[in-house]
Amino acid sequence: MRGMFATMIALVCCLGFAVIAADSTDFRGPDRNGIFTAETGLLKQWPEAGPKRMWTAEGLGQGYASVTVVGGKVYTTGKFGDSGALFAFDNKGKQLWRTDYGDEFHGSGYPGSRTTPTYYKGSLYLMTSLGTVVAADAETGKIKWKVDVLARFGEGQKAESLLPKFGIAESLLVVDDQLICTPGTKKAVMAALSLKDGQTLWTTPGNDEISAYCSPRLYEDGGHRFILTMTAASMIAVNPKDGALIFRQSYPATYNIHAVSPVWQDGYIYVSDGYGQGGSCFKLADDGKSVSLAWREKTLDIHHGGTVLVDGVIYGASNSKHWISLDLKTGKVLETVRRQGKGALIYADGRLIGYTEKGEVVMAKPNKGKIEVVSRFEMKEGSGHHWSHPVVNKGTLYVRHGKVLAAFDVRAN
Structure with missing residues (x-):
């Protein structure tokens, strides 16, 4: 009887905690790659109404x-x-606090905040579209410090000459207790700041390449470790210990827009850009100090919706509104699902979730490159462009549309 009781308790615990997940501390999830690995026990198909x-x-x-x-x-x-x-x-939608942190850019016709705050050890860190790094207390919202990195590293240049056309759209990265940002100046194409007070820890000299709306990621693969990001005309890899440039691969972008963070696996690094430019895959040298072009493919031209890499397959939504999958090592197109909608794409518990510019939230089942669309619903609240990236955390799907944030229960139980 005692054994049966213990079994029943274990079963209840399993059912009650089917979703066991890590916090989503960064832009596009805990690993900044659009993959919410820890999410389990989610619906495999949504009801017709969502x-x-x-x-x-x-x-x-x-x-x-x-x-x-x-x-x-x-x-x-x-x-x-x-x-x-x-x-x-809070997790019921009640506002706990609001903190005004300073000026934002007019956006060249697309006004709105760009930065997703990064959480680390009780603090939030963000970069404004005008290039000011802000640190705030996560419990109270109180501002701890601010640093105008364009003024600090611009060497007297006017901020207007250092800003991308639509303002900076970088979500900050924390590596080894350092705050990583991409000022995009000659003095500092990349910089590390102290988490405590914003003091400069190191800089990576630049070469007239401004930042390009990209959020950096920490590359850890095959024994190699560096910070990887895209500038207006290059992919760069930087040593997180001292800011030394490990390599710079020339890769000019249409309109200087490199808004999609690189993804990688087994030494292959994939990047993609919109406006018909498509994507390219580079192979990292054995010594980790350079890359060479492995292949190019033009149909998957991701504007700013991000890509996910699952089991050696790249998935993304193209500018042409098609959802496309590619083999990472060869660039072969595995599937094209037409007219599903341009937008942001993430992955959780065996499903792709896309938030399209039409305002549809779409679920698809990926299988070795095949893409089977299984559900969709419309995000009706809010106004303006549907450009925010969705997030899944502990069985809740978050979708932002302009002035409105909606939370949906996507747990199977």
């Missing part, structure tokens, strides 16, 4: 920022007039 809406939060201001979710608290940013605000909500 998953259950748990809550909505309004009044976020103009913004394309995604969300960070830590300890049941949800963080994001928004723009009000010329000023940006950082928000915290």
